[in-house]
Amino acid sequence: MSDKTLDATGLRCPMPLLKTKLELNAMAPGQELEVVATDTGSKRDIPAWLALSSHTLVSQSESNGEYRFVIKCGG
Template sequence: MADRTLDVSGLQCPMPLLKTKLELNTMAPGEQLEVVATDPGSARDIPAFIALSAHQLVESAVDGSQYRFVIRCGDSVRQSR
């Protein structure tokens, strides 16, 4: 179960990724963020960002035109601000 949910449905690239980054910056290491998006670019952008960050992609799913990601916040978030 995620600690927070971020619904960026209806937003187009690059807003889903930017809002995801901003939300993660406010979270403590170990907390989980669920992101719900409708922009097809999110399926590529969010996992690519996570792969280059201290965060971990716990789960991702596609249901029709809805993309869902669960991200575990990494330890270096607070240090990188």
């Protein structure tokens, strides 16, 4: 169970990624954020950004045009 959920459905690139960054900035290290997005760019953009950040992608899934990411907030 994630500590917070970000509903980014209906938002177009780059808003899901920007909102994800803002949410993570407000969270404590070790907390988990679940992001739900419908923009296909999120599938590529969020994992690519996380690879360059201190945050960790815990899981990623896709179902019925919805992309879900669980992210562990880094230090």
